[in-house]
Amino acid sequence: xxxMTHNPIRHITIDAHDPLKIAQFWAQVTGYLxxxxxxxxxxxxxxxxxxxxxxxxxxxxxxKTVKNRLHLDIEPPTGTRDEFVETMLASGATIxxxxxxxxxKGWVTMRDPEGNEFCVERSAAERTDD
Numbered sequence: 742x743x744x745m746t747h748n749p750i751r752h753i754t755i756d757a758h759d760p761l762k763i764a765q766f767w768a769q770v771t772g773y774l775x776x777x778x779x780x781x782x783x784x785x786x787x788x789x790x791x792x793x794x795x796x797x798x799x800x801x802x803x804x805k806t807v808k809n810r811l812h813l814d815i816e817p818p819t820g821t822r823d824e825f826v827e828t829m830l831a832s833g834a835t836i837x838x839x840x841x842x843x844x845x846k847g848w849v850t851m852r853d854p855e856g857n858e859f860c861v862e863r864s865a866a867e868r869t870d871d
Contacts (some may be wrong), residue, residue, distance in 0.1 A: 752785070752797040753813075755857060756805070760784035760798035763855050767796055769832050770815060770859070805856045812857070814848075817864040822849070826861050 757763040764784035768775055773786035773796060786796040817825035822841075826849050828838070837858060838850040849861045 747793065748792040750794040753811075754797045754799055756801040756803075757784075757855055758800070758804065759855075760800050763853060763857075764796070764798045766833060766853055767798075767870045770829065770853075772818065809858045812859050814860045814862055816862050820864065821867055822861055822863045825864075826851070829861065833850040838839070 753799045755763070759780060759781070760855045761781060761784045764775055764779060764786055768786055771786065771788075772841070773788050776785040776795075779785055786798075788795055795835060811839055815825070826836070829851055833854040834851045837852045841847040841849060845867070846863070848863070851860055851861060852858055
C-alpha cells in the first residue's frame with residue numbers, strides 16, 4: 742500500500758433514534774456544521790477543518806444497550822474542561838463517570854442525549870500547566 746496523501750476516513754457514523762436532534766447536540770460539542778440535506782433518516786455534520794472526518798448520524802430502530810466500543814475524546818476549544826462539562830450538561834448530556842482528580846488532572850465521561858459516551862479532557866491551556 743502506497744503512502745497516504747489524505748485522511749481516508751470520510752465519516753464517523755453513529756446510530757441514532759433522532760439523527761437531526763442528536764446531530765444538533767453534537768454540532769454544539771464540536772462546532773461542526775449541519776449539512777443542509779440532513780433529515781430524519783440521516784444527518785451529517787461537516788468538519789470545518791481540512792481532512793477531518795464528518796460525523797454521520799443514521800436512524801436505527803433499536804436503542805443503545807451496551808457500552809460504546811468507540812467514543813470521541815473532546816478537547817474544549819476554549820475555556821476549561823469543567824466549563825465545557827457544564828455547557829454539555831445544559832445541552833442535555835449527563836455525567837456517566839467523573840475521573841477528575843484533586844490536582845486538576847483527569848477527565849469526565851459523559852453521555853449524549855441518546856446515551857452515547859464521550860470524554861471531556863482538559864483544554865490545551867490546562868495541560869500546559871503540567
